[in-house]
Amino acid sequence: MLEAFRDNLERTGLIPPGVRVLVGYSGGADSTCLLNLMHLAGIDVVAGHLHHGQREEADEEQAKCEGFCNELGVPFATGKADIPRLSSDLKIGYEEAGRQARYSFFQQAAFRLECLLIATAHTQTDHIETVLLHLGRGSGLSGLAGIPLKRDNIIRPLLSFSREATREYCQEHGLWFHDDPANEDISFSRARVRHRILPELRAINPAADEAISRLSELVDEEDRFLNGMAAAALEQSESELNGALKFLTLDCEAAFDRDKLGTLPPVLFRRAIRLAVQAMGANLERDHLAKIELGVASLPNGAVTAEGGAVVVEWRADIVHVRQIQPTEPFxxxxxxxxxxxxxxxxxxxxxxxxxxxxxxxxxxxxxxxxxxxxxxxxxxxxxxxxxxxxxxxxxxxxxxxxxxxxxxxxxxxxxxxxxxxxxxxxxxxxxxxxxxxxxxxxxxxxxxxxxxxxxxxxxxxxxxxxxx
Missing domain, CATH: 3.50.40.10 (Phenylalanyl-trna Synthetase, Chain B, domain 3)
Structure with missing residues (x-):
């Protein structure tokens, strides 16, 4: 597996020479395998472990994770989060609260320890489960593309390996790892897909994993193509704001010719608006996007605020204006x-x-x-x-x-x-x-x-x- 891992890194160019990488390390088989492989591949790594504050065993597991890192000679960075409280405060599920807490910790630790990349241990099996979860939620093409190999400074070097392969690697090399009981709890949606949905699909088609992976690759290719067309349409319809002073607000607002956007096919219009909002650091829910599409087509003016309230999309006589809502601090x-x-x-x-x-x-x-x-x-x-x-x-x-x-x-x-x-x-x-x-x-x-x-x-x-x- 080490040779295949090295070949995969060389083929994808995920990690430039000399770059320090923070590895998200929970102590599970996937992250233990990833940390060991990256260490043996000669990559400068730091292990980042977040204590979730949920289980009594977490203290002992953290100590064992630190011991394993000491054996490898790998720096060990820790943090702690109160996932139940975060879930309650943000009114989100435990799974999402844990995900947000982990990525927040990883980013902070990476900055502090001068790691340019963060590696998570998502496998091909995680990727397949994610595609099915998104399918069940009625996701668009980007959701059906699954987990990306790289997004911003996050990389997933194990996406071409199955979960079974990581467990076998740990067992063959005598590496300690622990199983999170939450992975068996079917009250969590991912565990339900893992233990109920996927086995049924494999019973229908023994090659279901490969088929789903192939589907996500095709969808990803088409999704990228459509995004490219939408980005080109945005560029061609962009209107200048503030004349010679346009440099004042390039980072917080943009305007587009309403007629040019309005003549786009609906699939490109929706993508163009979504890309413009994402460029301002926000996302649009499907119902918000539908309101914008209807408003630009039929209403003289109007506005829709994106998820989180930080970005607003406005339309009036001749333009569609996308802007951040920022506090006004005098200087x-x-x-x-x-x-x-x-x-x-x-x-x-x-x-x-x-x-x-x-x-x-x-x-x-x-x-x-x-x-x-x-x-x-x-x-x-x-x-x-x-x-x-x-x-x-x-x-x-x-x-x-x-x-x-x-x-x-x-x-x-x-x-x-x-x-x-x-x-x-x-x-x-x-x-x-x-x-x-x-x-x-x-x-x-x-x-x-x-x-x-x-x-x-x-x-x-x-x-x-x-x-x-």
Whole structure:
């Protein structure tokens, strides 16, 4: 099995040379087999074990897991979770609560121990059970594709091996492992599939395991193809938001031409919307997706909030707008002159420097401001817009509210909250990409000036944003 395991790693390229991997290690046959194989294959591994706080035997099992790791010379990282409490708090089943707790622990431990990958011991048998579970729940193609070999930083090196093969490996090599009683408890859905459904399918077709695996491979191929078409449709229908200031919100919102999306075949429309929402870090339930499909096709405007409430899909006359719902935290920082002042959180930066001679035309809505030093009163700083802010815009008569100026510039709500406005002791000097205060008017652009540029972060900033004023 070790040779087949090594060949499989080489064929799939799952683990690049020199990468440290956290192995999820419960002490069961599957994870014991995986940890031993990866250690023998010469991979730099750390074992991650989560105590579920459910059974009296868990303390003894954790001690034995640690002892096995000591024998191998493998670092052993532990954590503890109260699965019953988590299940109650989140109103989810024990199985799902345990899964969420394990992956949360794995990610935290991997970060702390500098492991770039996390390996779980899912086998081909787990994969088959997952396909059947998803089938019973009426899953789409992605669910019928089963457990992916790799997703983000999670890898499953044992997906081509059966559960029987891992048990035989442990027994042949005299490796200690324990059986979780929950695996025999048919009140859990996976155990019911394992002990009731799969045996019946194998009685009908002795090659049922291979047939289900073949089905999932075909479904996965078609699912990837359709996702590719949906992604291309999204790209072709994307509409620009916020003009020259689009970099302000690339990570939290996107807009698409409603007519172009509306003419897609339903299967591609649903996938396109799902992909757009997933790109914002959320998922859509089937009924939510159906409401969006109906609304875009027949209602002038509307909105649907995705699962968890963090992302909303809105449609109006000409666009479909997908955006994150984010808290609005005010900010205020000093401007570094000369130098760069950057926001790692929002991905923008100011670059400011002095000049003794400059000959340019002052543009109201530019991302570059040329400021006569004589007109600036006191130190300059930038902050988020506040209620009541106003200025006398260059080229306009009278005083205008900044909120009105930003609305007239057709900035989205997210862009308005993220856009930094440059001030001196008197008031606003410059709203990047929107307007400048009339004090910045330069009839003869000569003498001492300060040039300030605003744009996306292009390199490591020279100014630490942790220091404010």
């Amino acid at each position: 205020r920082y000093a401007l570094t002159i000369p130098g760069e002042t950057a926001s790692d959180e929002f991905g923008w930066q100011f670059t400011a420097y002095e000049s003794s001679e400059i000959k340019v035309r002052q543009e109201r809505a530019s991302l570059v401001a040329v400021m006569p030093v004589a007109a600036i009163k006191g130190p300059m700083y930038f902050r988020s817009m506040q209620t009541g802010d106003s200025m006398k815009p260059l080229g306009f008569d009278g005083t205008r509210k900044l909120s009105d100026l930003l609305s007239e510039s057709k900035l989205t709500a997210a862009a308005k909250t993220r856009l930094p406005i440059l001030f001196d002791l008197i008031g606003p000097l410059w709203v990047p990409g929107v307007c400048m205060d009339n004090r910045m008017k330069m009839v003869e652009p000569t003498g001492q000036t300060i040039i300030v540029e605003f744009g996306p972060v292009k390199q490591v900033p020279s100014h630490n944003m942790e220091t404010g004023v």
